[in-house]
Amino acid sequence: MRKITFAGVLTVGVLCAMSLGLGQAEEASAPLGLPPVPIPEDNPQTQEKIELGETLFLDDRFSSTGDVSCATCHAPEKAFTDSPLAVSEGIEKLTGTRNAPTVVNSVYFRTQFWDGRSPSLEDQALHPFINPVEMGLEDHQPILDIVRSDPDYVEAFERVFGKTGDEITMTEVTQAIAAFERTQVAGDSPFDRWYFGGEETALNEAQKRGFEIFVNEGRCVSCHVIEQTQALFTDNRFHNIGVGINAIQEEVPELAGEFLEAEATASEVDVKVLTDARTSELGRFAVARTFDGLGAFKTPTLRNVAVTAPYMHDGSVKTLRDAVVHYNNGGVTNEGDPVNDFLSSGIRPLGLTDEQIDDLVAFMEALTSPQFADLAEEAGQE
Amino acid sequence: MTKKIAGAAFIATALAVVVGMFAVDADEFTKEDLDRWHNEYMSVVKEGRELWVSADLGTNGVACAQCHPNAANTHPETYPKFQQQLGGVVALRDMINWCLMNPLEGEALELDDPKMVAMEAYVTWERRGVELAPGKH
Amino acid sequence: MRRRNHSRRDFLKGAGALAAASCLPVGTVKLAFADKRKDFTFAYISDAHIQHIAGAEFVRNWDRGLIRAVAETNMLNPKPDFVVFGGDLAQLGTKPELDHGAEMLSDLKYKMYCVMGEHDYYLDLGEYWSELFGPHYYSWDHKGVHFVTLNSILTYDEWTHERWPTAEQRMLEMAGLDNPNGSPFMVGEEQRNWLRKDLEKVKKDTPIVLFSHSPIQRIYKGWNFWTEDAEEVQALLKPFDDVTVVYGHVHQIQYNQIDNISFHAVMATAWPWPYPESYAQAEINWPELTVPMNRADPFFERDATGWQTIDLENGRIGMSYNLYDNTNRTVKYNPKTGRPEDTAFQDPAKRIEPQTHF
Numbered sequence: 001m002r003k004i005t006f007a008g009v010l011t012v013g014v015l016c017a018m019s020l021g022l023g024q025a026e027e028a029s030a031p032l033g034l035p036p037v038p039i040p041e042d043n044p045q046t047q048e049k050i051e052l053g054e055t056l057f058l059d060d061r062f063s064s065t066g067d068v069s070c071a072t073c074h075a076p077e078k079a080f081t082d083s084p085l086a087v088s089e090g091i092e093k094l095t096g097t098r099n100a101p102t103v104v105n106s107v108y109f110r111t112q113f114w115d116g117r118s119p120s121l122e123d124q125a126l127h128p129f130i131n132p133v134e135m136g137l138e139d140h141q142p143i144l145d146i147v148r149s150d151p152d153y154v155e156a157f158e159r160v161f162g163k164t165g166d167e168i169t170m171t172e173v174t175q176a177i178a179a180f181e182r183t184q185v186a187g188d189s190p191f192d193r194w195y196f197g198g199e200e201t202a203l204n205e206a207q208k209r210g211f212e213i214f215v216n217e218g219r220c221v222s223c224h225v226i227e228q229t230q231a232l233f234t235d236n237r238f239h240n241i242g243v244g245i246n247a248i249q250e251e252v253p254e255l256a257g258e259f260l261e262a263e264a265t266a267s268e269v270d271v272k273v274l275t276d277a278r279t280s281e282l283g284r285f286a287v288a289r290t291f292d293g294l295g296a297f298k299t300p301t302l303r304n305v306a307v308t309a310p311y312m313h314d315g316s317v318k319t320l321r322d323a324v325v326h327y328n329n330g331g332v333t334n335e336g337d338p339v340n341d342f343l344s345s346g347i348r349p350l351g352l353t354d355e356q357i358d359d360l361v362a363f364m365e366a367l368t369s370p371q372f373a374d375l376a377e378e379a380g381q382e
Numbered sequence: 383m384t385k386k387i388a389g390a391a392f393i394a395t396a397l398a399v400v401v402g403m404f405a406v407d408a409d410e411f412t413k414e415d416l417d418r419w420h421n422e423y424m425s426v427v428k429e430g431r432e433l434w435v436s437a438d439l440g441t442n443g444v445a446c447a448q449c450h451p452n453a454a455n456t457h458p459e460t461y462p463k464f465q466q467q468l469g470g471v472v473a474l475r476d477m478i479n480w481c482l483m484n485p486l487e488g489e490a491l492e493l494d495d496p497k498m499v500a501m502e503a504y505v506t507w508e509r510r511g512v513e514l515a516p517g518k519h
Numbered sequence: 520m521r522r523r524n525h526s527r528r529d530f531l532k533g534a535g536a537l538a539a540a541s542c543l544p545v546g547t548v549k550l551a552f553a554d555k556r557k558d559f560t561f562a563y564i565s566d567a568h569i570q571h572i573a574g575a576e577f578v579r580n581w582d583r584g585l586i587r588a589v590a591e592t593n594m595l596n597p598k599p600d601f602v603v604f605g606g607d608l609a610q611l612g613t614k615p616e617l618d619h620g621a622e623m624l625s626d627l628k629y630k631m632y633c634v635m636g637e638h639d640y641y642l643d644l645g646e647y648w649s650e651l652f653g654p655h656y657y658s659w660d661h662k663g664v665h666f667v668t669l670n671s672i673l674t675y676d677e678w679t680h681e682r683w684p685t686a687e688q689r690m691l692e693m694a695g696l697d698n699p700n701g702s703p704f705m706v707g708e709e710q711r712n713w714l715r716k717d718l719e720k721v722k723k724d725t726p727i728v729l730f731s732h733s734p735i736q737r738i739y740k741g742w743n744f745w746t747e748d749a750e751e752v753q754a755l756l757k758p759f760d761d762v763t764v765v766y767g768h769v770h771q772i773q774y775n776q777i778d779n780i781s782f783h784a785v786m787a788t789a790w791p792w793p794y795p796e797s798y799a800q801a802e803i804n805w806p807e808l809t810v811p812m813n814r815a816d817p818f819f820e821r822d823a824t825g826w827q828t829i830d831l832e833n834g835r836i837g838m839s840y841n842l843y844d845n846t847n848r849t850v851k852y853n854p855k856t857g858r859p860e861d862t863a864f865q866d867p868a869k870r871i872e873p874q875t876h877f
Contacts, residue, residue, distance in 0.1 A: 227469060228469075253593065292843060344819070344844075345822065348820070435695060435698075450793065452801075454793035455797050485817065
């Protein structure tokens with residue numbers, strides 16, 4: 001049982017988004033290659049709120065067994081992932097169905113989770129607490145009991161929100177967590193310095209060739225977006241790229257029909273997709289209920305991808321090279337495997353040579369921000 | 383001194399006479415020149431049209447005209463512009479290359495390839511009369 | 520930045536509502552039926568343009584379009600009464616193309632009716648087509664509605680039989696949409712006579728739905744968005760209360776009302792075509808009603824392609840377009856205004872950027 005009092009923003013080299021309680025929509029400066037950090041009007045950043053959020057993020061008392069916190073699956077020292085786990089482990093090492101995405105740069109997503117079932121960082125934070133394979137609480141009451149009674153929290157919530165006792169609700173808790181998460185932005189990678197900073201030597205030749213392939217034969221840039229003055233490496237949309245769903249192709253009509261008939265509520269969707277592997281493969285369909293959503297998942301950012309292995313919504317792709325090969329094969333793991341009927345129409349065989357694949361991988365390794373460079377080196381040595 | 387000036391004047395006059403005999407001041411051209419040059423131009427437009435309907439530009443037999451009959455929906459009047467599919471601001475021929483590589487599953491042409499000029503000539507000819515709208519998505 | 524403060528429940532509900540037109544188990548818009556006629560639904564897949572490269576290789580892009588349409592149509596719940604294939608199964612009318620297309624269509628779990636397209640016809644004048652799919656024009660009745668299929672892509676005898684040295688050449692010439700050597704589509708006298716006799720047995724208040732590849736209108740001759748004898752065919756349909764024409768060929772959303780006849784175009788599964796008004800040198804008769812399909816991103820090969828479900832209600836139709844990678848659209852006959860209208864975007868104030876920013 002750990003409680004951490006806390007004296008500063010965690011990661012180095014990050015520009016914080018700070019407004020001093022002006023209560024207006026704020027956009028803060030961002031690292032090279034990223035647009036201003038979007039801050040919602042109803043949750044402005046303050047240093048104290050960020051610190052409170054971090055404390056909550058690290059607090060493992062908010063679980064049924066008292067040993068799982070947000071940081072369990074989103075570990076700050078692992079770029080906020082639980083690499084090398086393919087799918088995350090919650091209480092009692094229970095496993096879910098999906099790979100923990102990094103918190104770094106998650107502020108730029110318009111929806112949260114692999115299937116976008118949450119519209120904001122604040123909302124996202126509500127769900128793992130009450131998911132049976134994550135923190136395993138029955139409801140949020142135990143969290144509220146702690147933050148309303150623990151003296152350090154009482155003092156912090158009063159200072160940050162001006163609220164005490166029953167006035168403290170999950171709204172305040174999740175707002176603080178989200179405020180902390182909004183500080184985890186990382187750009188200024190070798191790619192950023194080369195492309196936006198004009199540093200000719202920031203990339204080596206293989207990485208430069210990899211960039212050309214990324215924009216041309218690789219057909220990457222339409223979903224992993226690079227623009228003229230900044231690059232999010234995501235289009236914030238959902239695509240079926242043939243991971244996972246290929247294995248259950250025959251069952252899709254039945255599964256989809258069953259799911260619709262069950263008419264799940266939002267929370268039930270959250271539980272179902274993390275506890276039933278076959279339902280998990282329905283992807284965005286579980287949320288939007290359109291044909292386009294079948295087997296579709298949100299495009300993650302490629303920033304810092306070298307340190308967030310393994311890859312894809314189910315962690316089934318071990319290395320960056322494996323990922324490129326999957327795309328090169330046209331959305332199947334092994335060349336010649338049957339392609340699923342609902343494959344995104346942006347995916348098709350690419351005909352890349354081995355050297356081109358290596359160059360693409362080299363390019364992706366150039367997307368690591370300086371604060372994760374050491375982590376990347378360790379990952380590279382495995 | 384007078385001799386020099388006179389000499390220079392003589393040469394200038396002689397030149398003027400010689401030049402005048404051939405009527406080739408740099409900015410003079412005749413109706414025949416215009417007609418001829420227009421035909422020279424249209425011959426390249428015609429080449430561009432042949433490329434436009436050709437099944438051989440890519441590797442899968444698809445022709446530009448299948449999706450762009452009469453080069454419709456190519457919007458040459460908007461280039462250079464930010465092209466989402468290329469991640470930056472590009473010129474028309476960059477997008478032509480994108481189409482060659484993607485729906486036609488072929489290879490890009492060199493940017494100074496005469497075929498590229500021919501296709502641009504055809505595309506802009508079919509779009510004649512439309513106002514410029516640079517940068518328009 | 521938008522949408523900062525949604526509650527979770529609102530968010531999901533909103534997402535569901537937007538998707539209503541093509542959701543499972545929806546595929547039908549069910550109203551309490553008036554008269555004794557029963558309302559029902561059928562599916563419509565069109566313009567697959569299966570294109571042979573060499574050997575066993577076909578253009579992957581068009582193959583994927585047809586595969587996806589068939590897979591999704593099979594998932595409709597409740598099931599449609601039947602499915603129609605709207606023409607242009609092949610690109611150059613060859614046996615490998617028709618066979619490959621027929622194979623993909625054979626996965627459909629429903630009875631199928633087929634309409635002839637020019638890309639199917641001009642190589643062998645529909646001979647192999649008939650072996651696979653039956654007659655080129657015919658009619659049938661279903662739940663109180665009289666259905667007619669016409670072969671509306673014929674043209675002048677001279678062009679068809681005398682102009683070209685080989686059948687292959689003839690097919691190539693007709694295959695180019697913007698080919699100046701092409702020839703206008705028509706239904707022709709033989710079918711018009713057949714249609715007149717066929718309709719003699721039909722009561723004036725029986726709803727009629729006519730399937731055709733060409734528009735039975737004269738829209739833009741340069742791209743053969745055109746039926747030369749459109750007025751004569753329309754005249755044969757004039758005496759009836761509720762007439763709908765469903766046509767393919769144009770690869771885009773179009774709809775119109777001329778007197779008593781509603782016209783609805785279907786999407787292609789293969790690729791979209793530009794609107795004729797985007798050709799700066801064209802003179803067009805544009806169906807004014809049409810709210811254009813959303814502009815496509817060509818990176819997504821299925822963008823601006825799709826298939827449809829058609830609901831029969833009170834003798835008129837509502838067409839729900841299932842559009843991949845795009846906002847679905849529904850165009851439905853509005854009895855108050857007496858014409859088809861887009862259920863979401865007909866009002867210009869409601870249009871979204873992809874419909875206005877071309």
